[in-house]
Amino acid sequence: MPAPQRVTRAALTAAARTVAEDEGVDAVTISAVAAAVGVRPPSLYKHVAHRHDLLRLIADDAARELDEDVAALTGSTTDPAASLAAIARAFRAFSIRSPRAASLLFAGAALSAEPQSDGMIALTGTLLDAVRDATPGDPLPAARTLTAWAHGFCTMEQAGAFQLGGDVDEAFEFGLTTLVHALTTRR
CATH class of the missing domain: 1.10.10 (Arc Repressor Mutant, subunit A)
Incomplete structure (x- = not known):
């Protein structure tokens, strides 16, 4: 045997x-x-111990992978606004490449009450550092806004929810440019 x-x-x-x-x-x-x-x-x-542990493994792995993508893109520019745009573009590329894993990135609270995974802690740190460099004041509200917009856009895109015509890539870039401008000039 x-x-x-x-x-x-x-x-x-x-x-x-x-x-x-x-x-x-x-x-x-x-x-x-x-x-x-x-x-x-x-x-x-x-x-x-159970299925939720498997889902947490996926989410943690996804966060690590996305953090590597984001760190590579944000490290290639010294322009803070370009870093914010790179983060959103990296999230979109990841969401297209791994839509199911991307959907689990923000399901942590639903998966269990355990503390944040190492991957999410690293990803959050990378995001906060980039936002801190690009925006005045407390970076947390700006990071939440950027994350919520990118996640919402990508979730709608994956669901095929953009049915009004037009170019979805153009819409993404329009929204991103508008949001980054607003975040970097807020007072």
Whole structure:
């Protein structure tokens, strides 16, 4: 009889993300992820206590990936306004590339009452640093505004909710330019 397969956290996370992206977030179950990594469901309980832990793994991995994307883009410019625009564009690109994982980025409170994940802490720090450099005063309201706008736009785009015609890319850039201008000139 072959030795049981070892499941790494990276393999578990990748399998959960694949299930989510291919079949939807509702399809992420202990059984589905166990099958994806080639073990029996009881074996996963050594790594996660329940389905919400799998969803948190996806959200944390998504936050880490997005933070890397954002850090690379914001690090390539010294213009604070351009950094804010880069953050929104990175979020949109990520949302297009991984829509199901992107939807879990802001579902943390619904997933459990545990503290923020390491990935979300890093992403939040990167966002706050960029906003602090670009806007006067407390960066938190501006960071929340930028995040809410980008998330809302991307959620509507993924749902096919822009049905009035026109160019969605143009609408994104219009909204982004308007918002960045407002955030960087507020008093």
